Each structure stands twice: as C-alpha cells, then as structure tokens.
Amino acid sequence: MKNRLSSVAVLLLIGALMLSACGNGNNKSNSEASQSPSPSPSASSAEPSGSPEPEATPEEISGKVTYGQWGTNVETEQTKELLKAFNEKYPKIEVEVISKDWGTYWTSLTAQAASKDLPDVYKMSFAYVDKYAQLGAMKDLTDLISSTSFDLGNFEPGVLAAHQVDGKQVSLPRDANTIVMFYNKGLFSDSKTNPAGAALPGAEMTWDEALDIAKKMTLDKNGKTAADPDFDSNNIVQWGLTVDAAGSADSVLEPQVLSNGGKLVNDDRSLAMDSPETKQVLEFYRDLVAKYHVTPTVTQSQSLAQEPFLTLTTGKVAMSFAGSWSASEFKNANIEFDTVLPPKFKETKTVVQVAGNAMSPFSKNEPAAWALLSWLAGPDGQTALARQGQSIPANKAAAETYLAIDEGYNKQTFIDSQKYAIPVPFFDGKDKLLWEILPQKLAQPLSGKGDLDKAISEIGSLYGK
Structure with missing residues (x-):
C-alpha cells in the first residue's frame, strides 16, 4: 500500500x-x-587532536x-x-x-x-x-x-x-x-447535470460556498436541485458532495475540526469533542445529510462505492474528499476531474x-x-x-x-x-479513537440518526483518557 x-x-x-x-x-x-558515533570516518591518525574531521x-x-x-x-x-x-x-x-x-x-x-x-x-x-x-x-x-x-x-x-x-x-x-477535494468537471460542464449553473469549486472555498455548490449539484429524479423548494430528497440521483467524516476521522474530520478552532484531542491527550467549536463541525456534517440532503448517508455512500474516497468514480457525485492516490482510480473510471484545497470553516487545514x-x-x-x-x-x-x-x-x-x-x-x-498540513499527534490510543471508536459511534448520528451528545459521551467512556 x-x-x-x-x-x-x-x-x-x-x-x-x-x-x-x-x-x-x-x-x-x-x-x-x-x-551513536559520527557518520564521518577519521581522516588520518596523524591529524592534530581537536581539529575538525573532513566529511567523507x-x-x-x-x-x-x-x-x-x-x-x-x-x-x-x-x-x-x-x-x-x-x-x-x-x-x-x-x-x-x-x-x-x-x-x-x-x-x-x-x-x-x-x-x-x-x-x-x-x-x-x-x-x-x-x-x-x-x-x-x-x-x-x-x-x-x-x-x-x-x-x-x-x-x-x-x-x-x-x-x-x-x-x-x-x-x-x-x-x-x-487529502484534498476532487470534483467531476464533466458534471459541471453539462447543463443536464448542472441545470442551475453551479460554479466550479474555488481554490479557497468556505463551507458556505461549498454548500451552495453542493445544493445546486444535487439532483432528484425529476431534475430538481436541493436548492429548489419542491426537491424530492427521497429520490436523489446525483449527489453534490460526499463527506464521510466518521469513517475518515483522521483524514477529514480532524483537520476540519482544527479549521474551526477546535480539537478532537487536547495536548494532554484528553478528549476535546464536547467543545463548541468541535460540536459545530459535527452538527454541520450531520446537516449536510439530514437537513440539506446534499451528502449521502453512510449506507448510501457504501452503495455507491466501497470506499467513500472513490464515490467520484460512479459519475453520480460532483465533489468528494479523496486522497491524492485516488487520481489513478478516477482516471481508470474515465472521469474528467480536477482538484482544489478542502473547504474551510475559519482556516485552511489539510492532512x-x-x-x-x-x-x-x-x-x-x-x-x-x-x-x-x-x-x-x-x-x-x-x-x-x-x-x-x-x-x-x-x-x-x-x-x-x-x-x-x-x-x-x-x-x-x-x-x-x-x-x-496539521502536525498529526499520533500516539498509543489515538489510533483506536480515530479508526475504531469514532467510526462506530459517529456513523449513525452524522447520518441524522441518533443523538450526537450521547455519542460524544460514549466516545469519552470508550476512549478513557
């Protein structure tokens, strides 16, 4: 890998x-x-003591x-x-x-x-x-x-x-x-898949700007966008955005929380997820699914692609977080794509x-x-x-x-x-938090099902720091 x-x-x-x-x-x-000894070997046994050794x-x-x-x-x-x-x-x-x-x-x-x-x-x-x-x-x-x-x-x-x-x-x-934001240029250039004329994602997007684009690029079976009052959220055929914040806690959620001035973990390694800044990000990602209907649930995302970073390959997603390594997959799927930095809350942060x-x-x-x-x-x-x-x-x-x-x-x-790039403070215990506890406990609440505050409390109990 x-x-x-x-x-x-x-x-x-x-x-x-x-x-x-x-x-x-x-x-x-x-x-x-x-x-350990110096990497440079001695130049000569006759060299006066204390003189610098020449680099080999x-x-x-x-x-x-x-x-x-x-x-x-x-x-x-x-x-x-x-x-x-x-x-x-x-x-x-x-x-x-x-x-x-x-x-x-x-x-x-x-x-x-x-x-x-x-x-x-x-x-x-x-x-x-x-x-x-x-x-x-x-x-x-x-x-x-x-x-x-x-x-x-x-x-x-x-x-x-x-x-x-x-x-x-x-x-x-x-x-x-x-990990950056990829977008499907073909969907944006076609009036059938972009009937509202959404602009291409910009290099320094805020989340408000990204949400506006996502609404215009999310379509139901009748061709209505998520910005339209008669949009049918039960029959979506094209998604404006995929964000799996729970399943990509290390590569998406953590930098985005830092972008908003919050943290997942404090400097003393204690959990920091109940701060207002962190909860605001979690609530926003929940709203992308349950309120604005521009992002698929975890189950819907898995029906599109095995990995959330690869949903762009289906041709049914306008924008998605993905890894730089994903570019080869998009090429193989004949997707015409481009890249921008991830949207920001307050500051641009990347992993x-x-x-x-x-x-x-x-x-x-x-x-x-x-x-x-x-x-x-x-x-x-x-x-x-x-x-x-x-x-x-x-x-x-x-x-x-x-x-x-x-x-x-x-x-x-x-x-x-x-x-x-955020300095990634990995340590024993944090890997379990990011790769096991958060995906298990946040998947449903961030899909609009379950209590977010209760999930944060349970995460704290399982993390135990």
Missing part, C-alpha cells in the same frame, strides 16, 4: 497483532540512540546496508530502480531491499526492535512514529542533520512535525500523500499522510546508513522519486520535477496542501 490507511478493519487487526508483540514498548530509549566523500563511504519497507512486488521493484540512482553517487554502498506486506511489516518491525536487529534504514508511517520511538527503534537524527548540514528548510513544518517526537527529528519525510525513513540506532555501518537516508530525503533522491511518478515528493526541491509530469489535472494542489 502507498502510505495510506485504506481499510479500518485491516488496520484494527494489525493494531491487535502489534499490541500483542509490543511488550514493554512504552519505555523510551532515545538516549542510547543519541550516543561519496566514493569513500562503503559497505552493505539493509533497507526495509512495506509494499507490493511492483513497489519493491520501483525501490530497486530508485536505488540505481543512489549508487551512481555512492558506488561502494550495497543496499539490500527487504520488503514485506503491510501487516507482516509492522509485526516484524516490533520483534526486530526488541532484538535490536532492525534494518539499517526502514520506511516509517506517520501514524507509528511515536510508537516506534518509544520502542527505542528510531535513532535521534539531530546530530547527523547538524554535522552534515542536511537542509530541513525544504520541508514544510507540518510535514517535518509528522516525523518528530518531543521535538526530535527521528525520521525524515519520504513522500507526502494528501498530509507523510511516509518517512528512519535509521536503526543499532546500525553497524552508520556512515552508509546515513548516506542512504539523507539521499532518500534530499533533493537528489526526492527528484529521482518524483521522476518515477508514483509518489508526491515531500522535499520542495523536487516539486518542479513532479509538476513537470503533466497528468491532465491540477497537481499543484497536492504541493500547496503541504503548507496547511
């Missing part, structure tokens, strides 16, 4: 496997990682290192192809790629952390940074970044923050999949699901491991990644290369969204 958490059920099963393997994973051990050249760094990742066979071959560019600069470093499927990868990584036998460099999901830092599996990169003058300025702060723990950079961003690369604090060849890690995150590696066309580079130095590959829609939105 490409850096996204595509199935709640699968993730819950994985979470259970990981918890059973974690043992005493809450004991932090970053201190031992910070004492790429041709001088040698040896074998391992690189661990999750992914399909295709993704493994893409990584091997990417590493050919790495070896052009570092010809004496041999990289062995170890690839596993998503579930096996995390179970294995947990066991490897316990035995101190991790890959030298390995891929890390933004959702598990805190967990594996607590397991002592991630080297604090602060000294390496400083001693080699690695440039962090090419990353947006929110992107970097996704791979920090307690202010320490424990992994470096690799790619930056993001960027940043995959990164971490280094083992137990690596026996730290110079070669750092060469690989810094190359993957640096301009050269990120540009090579962008040329492959499979991922959105996290390093802004590679953005021009990525955007130069014309795919017929506005890819700049994906780059722009990184400026508004």
Whole structure:
C-alpha cells in the first residue's frame, strides 16, 4: 500500500497483532540512540587532536546496508530502480531491499526492535512514529542533520512535525500523500447535470460556498436541485458532495475540526469533542445529510462505492474528499476531474499522510546508513522519486520535477496542501479513537440518526483518557 490507511478493519487487526508483540514498548530509549558515533570516518591518525574531521566523500563511504519497507512486488521493484540512482553517487554502498506486506511489516518491525536487529534504514508511517520511538527503534537524527548540514528548510513544518517526537527529528519525510477535494468537471460542464449553473469549486472555498455548490449539484429524479423548494430528497440521483467524516476521522474530520478552532484531542491527550467549536463541525456534517440532503448517508455512500474516497468514480457525485492516490482510480473510471484545497470553516487545514525513513540506532555501518537516508530525503533522491511518478515528493526541491509530469489535472494542489498540513499527534490510543471508536459511534448520528451528545459521551467512556 502507498502510505495510506485504506481499510479500518485491516488496520484494527494489525493494531491487535502489534499490541500483542509490543511488550514493554512504552519505555523510551532515545538516549542510547543519541550516543551513536559520527557518520564521518577519521581522516588520518596523524591529524592534530581537536581539529575538525573532513566529511567523507561519496566514493569513500562503503559497505552493505539493509533497507526495509512495506509494499507490493511492483513497489519493491520501483525501490530497486530508485536505488540505481543512489549508487551512481555512492558506488561502494550495497543496499539490500527487504520488503514485506503491510501487516507482516509492522509485526516484524516490533520483534526486530526488541532484538535490536532492525534494518539499517526502514520506511516509517506517520501514524507509528511515536510508537516506534518509544520502542527505542528510531535513532535521534539531530546530530547527523547538524554535522552534515542536511537542509530541513525544504520541508514544510507540518510535514517535518509528522516525523518528530518531543521535538526530535527521528525520521525524515519520504513522500507526502494528501487529502484534498476532487470534483467531476464533466458534471459541471453539462447543463443536464448542472441545470442551475453551479460554479466550479474555488481554490479557497468556505463551507458556505461549498454548500451552495453542493445544493445546486444535487439532483432528484425529476431534475430538481436541493436548492429548489419542491426537491424530492427521497429520490436523489446525483449527489453534490460526499463527506464521510466518521469513517475518515483522521483524514477529514480532524483537520476540519482544527479549521474551526477546535480539537478532537487536547495536548494532554484528553478528549476535546464536547467543545463548541468541535460540536459545530459535527452538527454541520450531520446537516449536510439530514437537513440539506446534499451528502449521502453512510449506507448510501457504501452503495455507491466501497470506499467513500472513490464515490467520484460512479459519475453520480460532483465533489468528494479523496486522497491524492485516488487520481489513478478516477482516471481508470474515465472521469474528467480536477482538484482544489478542502473547504474551510475559519482556516485552511489539510492532512498530509507523510511516509518517512528512519535509521536503526543499532546500525553497524552508520556512515552508509546515513548516506542512504539523507539521499532518500534530499533533493537528489526526492527528484529521482518524483521522476518515477508514483509518489508526491515531500522535499520542495523536487516539486518542479513532479509538476513537470503533466497528468491532465491540477497537481499543484497536492504541493500547496503541504503548507496547511496539521502536525498529526499520533500516539498509543489515538489510533483506536480515530479508526475504531469514532467510526462506530459517529456513523449513525452524522447520518441524522441518533443523538450526537450521547455519542460524544460514549466516545469519552470508550476512549478513557
């Protein structure tokens, strides 16, 4: 999978496997990682004591290192192809790629952390940074970044923050999949599917503007829009908008709550869902379904597509939240589409699901491991990644290369969204809140069935923080 958490059920099963393997994973051990040796070898035994050591050249760094990742066979071959560019600069470093499927990868990584036998460099999901830092599996990169003058300025702060723990950079961003608003250009350009002449979604839409468009683009079987007084809400044939706030709590609901000045979780990790700002967002999303009839219920959405992010593929939805990776699905469905930033309540906020690369604090060849890690995150590696066309580079130095590959829609939105990325504070317990508790307890209330206040109370009891 490409850096996204595509199935709640699968993730819950994985979470259970990981918890059973974690043992005493809450004991932090970053201190031992910070004492690892410098990546630069000594220049000469005759050099006067106290003088700075010259940085090793790429041709001088040698040896074998391992690189661990999750992914399909295709993704493994893409990584091997990417590493050919790495070896052009570092010809004496041999990289062995170890690839596993998503579930096996995390179970294995947990066991490897316990035995101190991790890959030298390995891929890390933004959702598990805190967990594996607590397991002592991630080297604090602060000294390496400083001693080699690695440039962090090419990353947006929110992107970097996704791979920090307690202010320490424990992994470096690799790619930056993001959730934005997609829309079906074909529906907007046809008078039959846009009889009210709704304008195209704008780049800086408020939710009031998005709602107006959604009303005009929601049609009943008689061709009436949701803005018409005689609209038949029981026989809708085209939806103006799909928003699964309950099922997409991490990628849609949380940034939208922050957009309104609220939070799902406080800084002390206690639940914050009973604040006026948070409840206002929940009530608005409920009204999209039950009052304005522009968004399908959870059941109706599932009848359109298995995943809410893919409802645009049906040709019956005008606008939808979706991941940057969804573009290929829309192309395959022959949908003429484009992208804009998500609508805002007060401020634009986005989620960027940043995959990164971490280094083992137990690596026996730290110079070669750092060469690989810094190359993957640096301009050269990120540009090579962008040329492959499979991922959105996290390093802004590679953005021009990525955007130069014309795919017929506005890819700049994906780059722009990184400026508004929320620092995703994942920690043990929050994953269960976002992927299990909120989908279960909010699905019906946000579809207009059930008491919202009661649901929030039950969420608090289940969350227990």
